[in-house]
Amino acid sequence: MAKPLSHRMMSWAGRAAVVAILGFIILPAIVVGIAAFNDKALLSFPPEQWSLRWFYKAVSYRDFQTGFQNGLFVTLMSSSIALVIGAAFAFVLDRYAFKTKSLIEGLLLAPLVVPHFTLGLGLLILAAQIGAARGFTVVIVCHVILVLPFVLRSVYISLRNLDQRLELAAASLGAKPGRVIGTVTLPLLLPGLFSGWLFAAILSFNEFTASLFVTAQRTQTLPVAMYNYVREYADPTMAALSVLFIVATATLLTIANSFLGLGKVLNVEQAR
Amino acid sequence: MLSRPADLSAAQIAAADRNASVPKDVAVRLDGVSKRFGTSVALDDAWLTIGRGEFMTLLGPSGCGKTTLLNLVAGFLAPDLGEIFIDGALVTDVPTFERKTGVVFQNYALFPHMTVANNVAYGLKARSVAKDEIRTRVAEALAMMKLTGFEGRKPRQLSGGQQQRVALARALVIRPKVLLLDEPFSALDKNLRASMQVEVKEIQRRLGVSTIFVTHDQSEALSLSDRIAVMLGGRICQIDTPEQLYRKPAARFVASFIGAGSLLRARLERIDTDLADVMIGTTTISVPAKPLAGLAPGTMVDLFIRPEQLRVVSPGEVGAFDGTVAASVYQGGHVDLYIDAPATAGARVLMRLNVRDGAGAWSNGAKIAIGIDGNDAVAFPQSGV
Numbered sequence: 001m002a003k004p005l006s007h008r009m010m011s012w013a014g015r016a017a018v019v020a021i022l023g024f025i026i027l028p029a030i031v032v033g034i035a036a037f038n039d040k041a042l043l044s045f046p047p048e049q050w051s052l053r054w055f056y057k058a059v060s061y062r063d064f065q066t067g068f069q070n071g072l073f074v075t076l077m078s079s080s081i082a083l084v085i086g087a088a089f090a091f092v093l094d095r096y097a098f099k100t101k102s103l104i105e106g107l108l109l110a111p112l113v114v115p116h117f118t119l120g121l122g123l124l125i126l127a128a129q130i131g132a133a134r135g136f137t138v139v140i141v142c143h144v145i146l147v148l149p150f151v152l153r154s155v156y157i158s159l160r161n162l163d164q165r166l167e168l169a170a171a172s173l174g175a176k177p178g179r180v181i182g183t184v185t186l187p188l189l190l191p192g193l194f195s196g197w198l199f200a201a202i203l204s205f206n207e208f209t210a211s212l213f214v215t216a217q218r219t220q221t222l223p224v225a226m227y228n229y230v231r232e233y234a235d236p237t238m239a240a241l242s243v244l245f246i247v248a249t250a251t252l253l254t255i256a257n258s259f260l261g262l263g264k265v266l267n268v269e270q271a272r
Numbered sequence: 273m274l275s276r277p278a279d280l281s282a283a284q285i286a287a288a289d290r291n292a293s294v295p296k297d298v299a300v301r302l303d304g305v306s307k308r309f310g311t312s313v314a315l316d317d318a319w320l321t322i323g324r325g326e327f328m329t330l331l332g333p334s335g336c337g338k339t340t341l342l343n344l345v346a347g348f349l350a351p352d353l354g355e356i357f358i359d360g361a362l363v364t365d366v367p368t369f370e371r372k373t374g375v376v377f378q379n380y381a382l383f384p385h386m387t388v389a390n391n392v393a394y395g396l397k398a399r400s401v402a403k404d405e406i407r408t409r410v411a412e413a414l415a416m417m418k419l420t421g422f423e424g425r426k427p428r429q430l431s432g433g434q435q436q437r438v439a440l441a442r443a444l445v446i447r448p449k450v451l452l453l454d455e456p457f458s459a460l461d462k463n464l465r466a467s468m469q470v471e472v473k474e475i476q477r478r479l480g481v482s483t484i485f486v487t488h489d490q491s492e493a494l495s496l497s498d499r500i501a502v503m504l505g506g507r508i509c510q511i512d513t514p515e516q517l518y519r520k521p522a523a524r525f526v527a528s529f530i531g532a533g534s535l536l537r538a539r540l541e542r543i544d545t546d547l548a549d550v551m552i553g554t555t556t557i558s559v560p561a562k563p564l565a566g567l568a569p570g571t572m573v574d575l576f577i578r579p580e581q582l583r584v585v586s587p588g589e590v591g592a593f594d595g596t597v598a599a600s601v602y603q604g605g606h607v608d609l610y611i612d613a614p615a616t617a618g619a620r621v622l623m624r625l626n627v628r629d630g631a632g633a634w635s636n637g638a639k640i641a642i643g644i645d646g647n648d649a650v651a652f653p654q655s656g657v
Contacts, residue, residue, distance in 0.1 A: 163379070163381060165381040166383060166384075168346070168348050168381070169375060169442075170383070171369045172346055172347075172368055172371070173394050173442065173446060174369050174398040174399045174446060175369055175394070175398040176369050184383060187385050188384070
């Protein structure tokens with residue numbers, strides 16, 4: 001029996017709404033993606049002639065090259081440091097009960113509610129106070145603080161999902177605590193640790209607001225270099241760089257997905 | 273940890289005094305072990321001795337402290353009071369990894385990232401056993417558990433029964449001083465459970481491995497155990513063989529927890545050191561005096577009767593009591609009759625009749641006269657445990 005017309009209309013309207021929402025989400029990326037291939041030195045849309053020259057300019061522009069290198073350095077350092085600190089705190093929060101537990105948990109997650117410019121400004125003032133030069137240290141410290149909550153959550157959820165009886169079983173079979181961690185705890189936490197690290201890296205590499213405050217000409221990361229560029233020029237180099245950005249991140253996630261499965265990378269399913 | 277008292281012999285003597293029927297060759301001993309979690313007492317002054325090769329079951333409802341006791345023996349928990357000995361050595365402060373216990377968990381706790389062979393080899397590798405020996409012992413253990421051919425599988429590729437075999441192989445391959453089983457059969461379906469029980473019991477007997485088995489299932493406990501420790505509220509109520517527990521329960525809780533039975537109202541006539549006489553209707557029944565200690569003659573007591581101690585008699589026979597059939601439940605080989613009777617002290621009286629003996633003749637509402645076979649009856653004070 002055919003469904004009533006109203007049902008069919010609702011069903012079509014629903015599908016249209018879903019398509020519209022999904023389209024809206026990726027629309028900016030599409031617009032920028034198309035603009036990147038515009039031959040004209042204007043961020044106009046739609047393009048009249050096609051070219052790859054802005055891609056060439058993006059990768060050969062000196063500030064972008066150093067920005068990319070700086071960004072990569074800051075990202076690798078900060079997400080790795082955040083992983084060690086976050087994993088240690090997650091372990092303590094998961095395994096031990098103590099009075100200041102909720103306070104510590106709140107402090108560790110605080111960067112989620114503190115605006116990035118506040119953090120950047122604060123660190124800038126602090127660095128000036130103690131007379132620290134605006135070197136990489138302050139940038140890395142800033143990024144560690146920013147990505148720590150994400151690493152912490154990711155590892156904490158993995159720890160929650162880890163059946164502690166596995167560790168007890170290992171101990172009963174004669175494994176000393178170090179061996180238990182090395183052969184049972186860490187291998188089972190690996191997807192959580194990796195996904196935490198990956199998200200920290202992506203966030204750190206993209207971070208702009210706080211970085212604007214704490215970087216100098218010598219230490220500027222790629223997003224800051226892009227901002228400085230767009231203040232002076234309005235050609236499609238930016239768009240080309242954006243496309244490269246998207247492709248790189250998507251490639252990274254695809255590789256992670258094929259190794260671990262997206263559910264594990266996003267840490268939404270139990271680590272098994 | 274504080275240092276332990278030097279005069280261990282005193283504790284040993286105390287244990288021997290408390291429990292006269294302890295086995296000579298002791299595998300595990302608990303001397304006055306207590307454990308609290310916050311304000312709640314999980315285990316209260318437990319004294320227990322498990323003989324070498326013995327299959328000891330800890331039986332009780334959830335929250336009775338049986339799993340806590342098991343975890344204390346494994347070293348997963350440390351006792352607040354008391355001492356634990358394994359193979360005669362004091363292990364109270366010895367960490368889990370040095371105790372050499374084989375543990376099988378309710379969910380098996382197999383390492384999900386390792387193959388079957390590596391799961392079984394884990395304990396041997398941890399103990400730095402030579403590679404060749406590991407290979408032969410793992411192969412032996414897998415063969416014993418009928419798992420040959422599954423070496424390369426991951427746990428998630430196995431059925432529940434197979435996972436349990438791996439867990440057992442993993443625990444047994446280290447040749448544990450004591451095997452600890454924490455409700456290992458509860459996750460299996462009924463048919464598989466029965467066959468695994470038989471198999472585990474057979475392997476346990478063949479290897480002669482001392483075993484502590486935790487369960488809340490009384491029929492499982494009766495069929496597998498050499499001895500059973502019945503627990504309630506953190507205390508051990510009674511330690512005895514399955515037959516003695518069934519025939520001579522020391523407390524009302526033990527009686528009601530193991531097997532089926534009915535409570536009848538009876539009057540205490542006479543009590544001396546060993547035996548007491550209770551009277552129900554015109555029948556005098558001899559029961560053990562211990563549970564009734566301190567009661568004066570004339571007091572009403574609860575007489576505990578197993579279904580097989582009741583039989584149908586002709587109305588008016590001496591010693592019989594009357595009742596009305598309230599429900600008749602067909603069970604295949606037998607029929608359970610639930611009877612409303614004025615003499616009952618609790619719920620309905622349960623009788624078990626063979627189908628061959630004309631059990632089908634009793635319909636609801638029928639008048640019935642019941643005789644009591646007074647052998648092995650026990651009585652408890654009213655409203656006690």
